[in-house]
Amino acid sequence: MRLILVMLLMIAGMSFANDALSDVLEARADYVSCDVDYAKDWLSMRESCGVEENVSVFDSSSYVEDLEDDLDDIYDAAKDGNRFSFGLNILEIAGDSLKLIGEVVKDALDHKTFAFFSCVREGEPSLKDDRTDCREDAIDKEKTAAEDYVEFELDEANEEIAILDATGVETSGMEEIVEYGEELIEDIDPGYSTYDPQEIQKLHLRHSRLVFLFRAEQMLAVLNYAEPIIEASNNDNKEEILDREDALREDVEDLLDMCEYSDEVEVNSDYAKENLECWEDGMDALEEFNDLRWLILEGA
Amino acid sequence: MDIKIVLLLVLGVSFLFFGCAGKKANPNEGVKYDEIESTEPDDSVTSPPAEEEVSDDDSTYVEAETEEDDSDEGTVEHEEEFEADEETEDLADLFVIDTDKPLEGEGLDVKSPEQE
Numbered sequence: 001m002r003l004i005l006v007m008l009l010m011i012a013g014m015s016f017a018n019d020a021l022s023d024v025l026e027a028r029a030d031y032v033s034c035d036v037d038y039a040k041d042w043l044s045m046r047e048s049c050g051v052e053e054n055v056s057v058f059d060s061s062s063y064v065e066d067l068e069d070d071l072d073d074i075y076d077a078a079k080d081g082n083r084f085s086f087g088l089n090i091l092e093i094a095g096d097s098l099k100l101i102g103e104v105v106k107d108a109l110d111h112k113t114f115a116f117f118s119c120v121r122e123g124e125p126s127l128k129d130d131r132t133d134c135r136e137d138a139i140d141k142e143k144t145a146a147e148d149y150v151e152f153e154l155d156e157a158n159e160e161i162a163i164l165d166a167t168g169v170e171t172s173g174m175e176e177i178v179e180y181g182e183e184l185i186e187d188i189d190p191g192y193s194t195y196d197p198q199e200i201q202k203l204h205l206r207h208s209r210l211v212f213l214f215r216a217e218q219m220l221a222v223l224n225y226a227e228p229i230i231e232a233s234n235n236d237n238k239e240e241i242l243d244r245e246d247a248l249r250e251d252v253e254d255l256l257d258m259c260e261y262s263d264e265v266e267v268n269s270d271y272a273k274e275n276l277e278c279w280e281d282g283m284d285a286l287e288e289f290n291d292l293r294w295l296i297l298e299g300a
Numbered sequence: 301m302d303i304k305i306v307l308l309l310v311l312g313v314s315f316l317f318f319g320c321a322g323k324k325a326n327p328n329e330g331v332k333y334d335e336i337e338s339t340e341p342d343d344s345v346t347s348p349p350a351e352e353e354v355s356d357d358d359s360t361y362v363e364a365e366t367e368e369d370d371s372d373e374g375t376v377e378h379e380e381e382f383e384a385d386e387e388t389e390d391l392a393d394l395f396v397i398d399t400d401k402p403l404e405g406e407g408l409d410v411k412s413p414e415q416e
Contacts, residue, residue, distance in 0.1 A: 028406075028407045028408075029407075031407060031408065032407045032410055035410050035411075035412045038412050039412050039413055042412070042413055043413070074407075083400065083402070083403055086403070086406070087403055087406050090406040090407045090410070091406075093410055094409075094410050094411070097410050097411050097412065098411060100413055101411060101413050104413045124414070131412070164394075167394070169394070197405070197408035197409060200405060200408060201404070201405030201408055201409075204402075204403065204404045204405035205404055205405065207402060207404075208401070208402045208403075208404045211401075211402050212401075215397055215398065218397060219397060222394045222395060225394070226391060226394065226395075229391055230391075233388075235388070268405075272404060275404060279401050283399060283401075286397055286398075286399045287399060289395055289397055290395060290396065290397060290399070292395045293392045293393070293395035293396060294392075296384075296388060296391060296392040296395065297384045297388065297389065297392045300383070300384030300385060300388040300389075300392075
């Protein structure tokens with residue numbers, strides 16, 4: 001029975017791929033494509049103004065091509081549910097977008113007339129309206145996918161808690177994080193319904209913090225459970241395991257203090273910076289935790 | 301050269317390579333948590349964990365090398381080298397945790413060109 005429980009835990013620990021991940025990433029890719037389409041339409045409108053007002057504008061075709069290639073890569077990563085590749089490709093398109101903007105600014109200083117700028121200014125509002133409609137459609141799609149995604153995560157988390165609980169691990173810390181996760185789900189609809197990217201990002205930042213904290217609480221729970229068992233065992237690596245467990249426990253407890261959850265995100269960049277510190281420091285702990293497994297087995 | 305001498309040479313060389321081979325190095329042998337400098341983690345869904353670099357000070361430890369994981373999550377799979385009793389295996393199997401970091405709203409702030 002115990003072996004079955006532990007096998008279930010291993011499966012839960014590895015986690016089935018979240019079916020909603022691709023949906024979330026594809027919705028986000030749709031959102032980014034709204035900006036790419038806007039850029040293409042805006043450049044085309046600007047070129048028309050150049051012809052109309054008899055001023056030259058730079059050839060933007062290579063920049064557009066780069067954006068389109070980047071967008072293809074983003075959609076590929078989304079379809080594969082590959083978060084890492086998705087994130088990298090987003091950085092790529094962000095970089096290429098800034099390059100394009102740089103060229104636009106440079107070109108604007110090159111023999112342009114007031115009439116030309118007026119022409120462009122007049123053409124912008126309808127393009128922006130189209131972009132707004134496009135973004136809202138993408139946000140609506142992402143909202144549904146995000147709810148499914150977090151629901152799936154919470155189901156997995158509860159499964160993991162049940163398995164650990166049945167083994168005898170004290171899981172109250174993990175349960176508390178799941179409760180915060182349930183509150184996050186309640187906030188998804190109102191947050192996404194603002195259609196405000198800053199508000200939507202707040203939800204993602206909270207989500208990231210909760211995922212980290214759940215894993216930190218899981219580590220602490222397992223370390224506390226394992227310590228007396230290792231202590232009473234004849235494992236050849238007992239002393240080293242106990243020393244490393246002590247050091248790791250202290251670090252995890254410090255991380256849990258440092259990264260305490262708040263559902264209030266006042267300044268996104270500040271919360272993001274805290275998340276980065278939590279994850280950077282936490283990654284060492286997560287890897288050490290995984291390494292302890294081999295030390296235990298090796299000393300058996 | 302006499303065939304018997306050739307055969308003896310081959311057997312002797314084979315013994316040197318295979319007869320002297322002992323237990324495979326445990327990638328984690330003696331590696332201490334507080335002596336490890338981890339590189340920047342790779343949060344790919346198929347990524348291996350960061351390689352651990354051991355300090356040069358007083359280390360006699362084997363540098364930790366891990367194999368790429370085929371699963372969707374950032375856990376590590378090692379070749380099973382240990383014969384542990386069931387109870388130890390059960391305990392060890394609790395020490396498995398995902399290392400992938402979620403996205404945090406990437407793509408929401410990609411800039412578009414606007415009027416100069």
